[in-house]
Amino acid sequence: MERGLRRQELAVPVMAQLDAWRADRRGKLRPKSKLGEAWTYLDNQWDSFQPYLRDGRLHIDNNWVENHIRPIAVGRKNYLFCGSDAGARRAAAIYTVLAVCRVHAVDPWAYLSDVLVELARLQAAGATDYRQMLPDAWKARKAAGGQSKIDGS
Numbered sequence: 001m002e003r004g005l006r007r008q009e010l011a012v013p014v015m016a017q018l019d020a021w022r023a024d025r026r027g028k029l030r031p032k033s034k035l036g037e038a039w040t041y042l043d044n045q046w047d048s049f050q051p052y053l054r055d056g057r058l059h060i061d062n063n064w065v066e067n068h069i070r071p072i073a074v075g076r077k078n079y080l081f082c083g084s085d086a087g088a089r090r091a092a093a094i095y096t097v098l099a100v101c102r103v104h105a106v107d108p109w110a111y112l113s114d115v116l117v118e119l120a121r122l123q124a125a126g127a128t129d130y131r132q133m134l135p136d137a138w139k140a141r142k143a144a145g146g147q148s149k150i151d152g153s
Contacts, residue, residue, distance in 0.1 A: 004056020012053055022046070068099060097135070106135040114138070 022042060029036040052058045072095055101108040115133050122130070131137065 001056065007053065007056055015049075015053060018042075019046075068103070072099075101135045104135045104139055106139050111135055111138055 022039070025039055026043075029039050031037070031040060052060055097112075098108050100106075101111055115138060119130070119133065122133075132141075
């Protein structure tokens with residue numbers, strides 16, 4: 001709420017000035033110049049930017065997401081040849097689990113050491129609902145009593 005009010009107070013007037021500049025420059029810049037390319041980008045994205053001004057919950061950028069997917073993007077060439085489509089799917093699943101561990105501040109080594117043993121036990125017991133094995137549920141269970149065993153019922 002407070003961020004939305006501050007945004008209305010500070011960002012909306014600045015964006016109004018930028019919009020006036022944008023309207024004044026329309027048709028006056030060479031499209032292939034660096035400034036012309038930047039103006040075209042701004043003009044094309046203008047409508048998509050407006051919800052940011054109206055909703056204080058929205059962030060001006062997606063840095064949080066970018067920072068979390070950067071290791072995957074940086075290593076993409078290294079992972080291009082996983083041996084097969086099935087290998088690529090398995091690698092994607094593992095990277096997803098590790099990213100979720102990071103988001104929930106779970107030590108991946110401790111989590112995987114515990115959960116992989118329990119996964120084998122649950123599969124042998126015929127369990128089909130594995131949501132209790134997700135990093136956030138595992139962390140909550142550990143915090144509640146330190147019990148590592150997962151209920152196989």
